[in-house]
Amino acid sequence: MTTAQAGVVIVGAGPAGLVLGSLLLNRGIDCVILERRSRAAVEGRARAGFLAAHSVRVLTENGLAAGLRAHGRTHTSCLFRSDLGEFTLDYAKSGEGEAHTVYPQQQLVRDLVAEYLRRGGEIRFGAEVAEISEGAVRVHDGTGVTARYTAGCDGHRGVGRAALTSRGIRTARWDHGVSWLAVLVAAPPSMEAVGYALHERGFAGHMARTASVTRYYLQCPRGTDPADWSDDRIWAELAIRLRTDEFGPLHHGPVLEKAAFDLRSDVLESPGAGRLWLAGDAAGLISPSAAKGANLAILQAELLARALEGALAHGDETGLARYPADCLPRVWRAHEFSHWMSGLLHGPAGQDDKARYGRQLQYARLESLRTSRTHQDFFAENYTGI
């Protein structure tokens, strides 16, 4: 095996790995990022879009926010539609709430790759890590990297997580029992705000991405094949659930992407041990109902960079030993809110007594959010905080 050496080898060039890489370079720690996909594939993958104020602060303080400052859009409110009508919640003005910055994840990733390379960092694209062992990673092509520490930032199906669970670190897991069809369309947003629609046919969501691209979500049955959803069917279902008869039409455009996925969440009981530490989806997957995943990835990258600096620049591993305790309470708080949000957005299916009871609870929760200042303040703090 041909081997190279680094202080830290980072597996995965998503938001977690790229932010961690740049923060380590800022601190004078040498690192290399190994990414299994091509640069074009990594920079073209549309996923998240909502960045919390904390994420924007981390990116700004580390010189990584030029793109999002120039092209990101500020969002301060979201709206809910249901049988009860429509109401807008101005979360940035409630309690501890702050604004979100809407900036597509693929654009952020493009900026982060460019900045990491500009700072002299090394990324190997097309390098799929096959195995992580104590102080070394082995790539499928037969090459490898030895490093004092390995950072697994390779998502929830990655080898970083597998290496930890094989050592007996357990996972807490939840299946929300709900699936979404995620649709990306080439059309301007149809609302000023994020839109959440509660409907007896299922949830529908509207999220702005850019001036010409919008993401929609449709709750769908488990096992849905996206190929069964023609563009016409998607627009017809969105119109029903988003109640366009009552609130006005949506801007139509071609469907660019559609994918179905199940809402699942999990958290590793520890995001690392010894010489292997995880950040982002590798350490825990969070369902997208409250748009927290990329924000947790940035938070963990920031905490891990500080801990690795202590270990490598000062020979002090107390920061690493504290990393799980620094992360996990914040991660769990985000999961708790995301879980609550999932309950708010998805009523039970069917018409039996239990389903009707569950739906009434859902509407009672929504009504409380519409009318109670205390509830709105709680929502704002948790929706925008991280």
Ligand SMILES: Cc1cc2nc3c(=O)[nH]c(=O)nc-3n(C[C@H](O)[C@H](O)[C@H](O)COP(=O)(O)OP(=O)(O)OC[C@H]3O[C@@H](n4cnc5c(N)ncnc54)[C@H](O)[C@@H]3O)c2cc1C
């Ligand atoms: C439809 C959708 C909408 C979302 N919306 C939001 C939102 O609005 N706000 C929000 O905060 N979050 C959102 N999320 C979640 C967010 O996208 C993820 O939480 C985020 O991408 C996690 O970043 P990461 O760097 O941990 O992992 P990833 O982005 O998954 O990056 C991991 C990288 O590791 C690479 N990799 C994997 N295995 C290997 C290997 N063996 N060797 C080398 N490389 C490897 C992968 O190719 C990938 O590039 C959304 C997610 C989805 C699916």
